[in-house]
Amino acid sequence: MIRVGIIGLGMMGGMHYRAWQEIDGAEVVAVADADPQRAGGDLSTGWSNLPGAAKQLDMSRIRGTTDARELIAMDDVDLVDVCVPTPDHAALAIAALEAGKHCICEKPLARTAEQARQIAAAAEKAMPKGFCLPAMCVRFWPEWAWLARMVERGTYGKVLDATFRRVGSMPPGWFGDGKLSGGAILDLHLHDTDFVKFALGKPVAVHSFGRVGKTGCVDQLVTHYIYAGDGPIVTAEGSWAMTDGFPFRMGYTVNFERATAEYVMLREEPLVIYENGKAKSHACEGGDGYHNELAYMAQCIASGKAPSIITAADAAESIEIVEAEAESIRTGLRVEV
Ligand SMILES: NC(=O)c1ccc[n+]([C@@H]2O[C@H](COP(=O)([O-])OP(=O)(O)OC[C@H]3O[C@@H](n4cnc5c(N)ncnc54)[C@H](O)[C@@H]3O)[C@@H](O)[C@H]2O)c1
Helix, strand or coil, X not given: CEEEEEECCCHHHHHHHHHHHCCCCEEEEEEECCCHHXXXXXXXXXXXCCCCCCCECCXXXXXXXXXXXXXXXCCCCCEEEECCCHHHHHHHHHHHHHCCCEEEEECCCCCCHHHHHXXXXXXXXXXXXXXXEXXXXXHHCXXXXXXXXXXXXXXXXXXXXXXXXXXXXXXXXXXXXXHHHCHHHHHCCHHHHHHHHHHHCCCCEEEEEEEECCCCXXXXXXXXXXXXXXXXXXXXXXXXXXXXXXXCEEEEEEEECCCEEEEECCCCCCEEEEECCEEEECCCCCCCHHHHHHHHHHHHHHHCCCCCCCCHHHXXXXXXXXXXXXXXXXXXXXXXX
């Protein structure tokens, strides 16, 4: 049994708690939150823009504490699941790895690429005793994992062009302070930058257009990921500039040589493949990205095989690309990555 301790019981802590309940061979044995009400298992207050997060924990077999370090020091915790706001990721993930624990850390892996590289160095040192999985859930999201497989297998030929979109209104609380969240470019758009790199390879450069918003960081942008030679034309839009009440949505249109795949969130059949003049909807099996990433980590630990779908160094590199996008917006120039 993998004994899990979750630090941070906001929207993502509640989401991870719910997902851990569905995973055989893992059990949440401890939780920590700076807020005593949450540390006591009551998650009824707080924000959410996604369904599925737990609102009440079953505390009969869970120890709650307001001190994250106390949880990390618990002998019976094998895996520390870091779900606190971004600025605390680096210190807690490094402490967990140095304490000999496995560690899952919510995205973005850290507030800056420099801090993310420090986690990557700690992750390297912790091997093979402690595994580290950055929770880049989009790599595990069924329709995105499907897309990555189609690209890799060449099922529909090579990708000619692709466009990704992830937009919504600004989440409340600490997200509104770019010094903490990094703004939409880091907190939201990173998902697409990371997925583009995962599925289509690392671009040679980025050229981004956008603006600094209410957070003081870039909250609205479009990036052109530039590939060498005859590579695909790839863009992604990210925004927290939508008006309040506009529902969060993510999606893609990917144009292969022999088919076009389109995912439109909130459509009855979100994924449709257009091929040979016909439209065919495709239902991807298997949970959501949160469940799948945690189940993957549990599998890695059980088999003793380190996570390879995403590593800390890989996640740090994605933050480096996002920082290059911010530089491109600042300078108006394309930036090599
Ligand atoms: N993967 C995704 O789709 C996704 C979605 C939303 C948020 N996130 C990320 O998850 C992380 C958490 O976001 P959230 O929306 O859950 O935030 P939140 O504000 O809902 O919750 C954060 C919780 O952490 C607690 N906390 C803060 N500092 C702490 C500390 N040092 N020790 C213990 N508890 C502490 C707070 O009391 C709060 O309960 C962020 O990095 C965010 O970017 C990921």
